[in-house]
Amino acid sequence: MKSAFIKQNDGYGYNTSMLPNYDGFIIIKPGFLKHTDEIINDLHRRDFIIIEAEEKTLTREEAETIYGCHKDKDFFDELIEYMTEGPCIGIALLSPFFDRVSATEALNHLKIKYRRRYGIDKLHNVIHSSDCYQSALYEAETFFNDVNPD
Numbered sequence: 001m002k003s004a005f006i007k008q009n010d011g012y013g014y015n016t017s018m019l020p021n022y023d024g025f026i027i028i029k030p031g032f033l034k035h036t037d038e039i040i041n042d043l044h045r046r047d048f049i050i051i052e053a054e055e056k057t058l059t060r061e062e063a064e065t066i067y068g069c070h071k072d073k074d075f076f077d078e079l080i081e082y083m084t085e086g087p088c089i090g091i092a093l094l095s096p097f098f099d100r101v102s103a104t105e106a107l108n109h110l111k112i113k114y115r116r117r118y119g120i121d122k123l124h125n126v127i128h129s130s131d132c133y134q135s136a137l138y139e140a141e142t143f144f145n146d147v148n149p150d
Contacts, residue, residue, distance in 0.1 A: 022051040023103045024093040025136040026111070027066075027128040027143070030057075030086035035118060035126065039110075040091075046106060047096035052144060055089045065142045066128075069135075075123065082123050090143035092136075100133040 028036055033055070043050065058066070063083040070076050095103030107129040119125035130136035 022092040022094050022140065023097075023100045023133055023136065024048070024095055024107045025130045025140040025143070026091050026093070026107060027139075028089040028091070029124070029126060029128060030082065030088050031124060032118060032126045033087060033089060035114065036089060039114060039127070042110060042113075043091075043093065046110070048106075049094040050091055051094050052092040052140075053089060054144060055087050057087050058084050058143075060084050062142055062145075066139045079123055090140065092140045092144070104130065104132055104136070 028039060040050070060080060063080045064071075067076070067079055067083065070079060093103075093107070095106060097103045097106065108131075111127045111129040114126040117126075130139050
């Protein structure tokens, strides 16, 4: 996966040719992989294209990076323990939408659907989806270990 955080030699920032070819990212959480086929079929019905997918057990560092926005919350340590206890599946997606906000919203609706259907509690809730495009880039690069050495 191509990093979105590559600095151009001229120092003027990013250009669109440098951005990754995906606009959404989800994680099917540990203990819920039995629902993977159903979730993937639902993504395909919604015209999402899977760009990259990987099953793995997150390291503590990866989980802390992905969920860093929750660091000051009382459930953070429990969330990190849960996310590192077994395999999960990270999926980078290309949406059928022209804008990235619509892609994020569609994945949020999918997340809510599966959390209501199969979720157990606040932590054990089937799917994580990025809250915006920038988060999707950061989280996917962390999950797929696409760190850009400067």
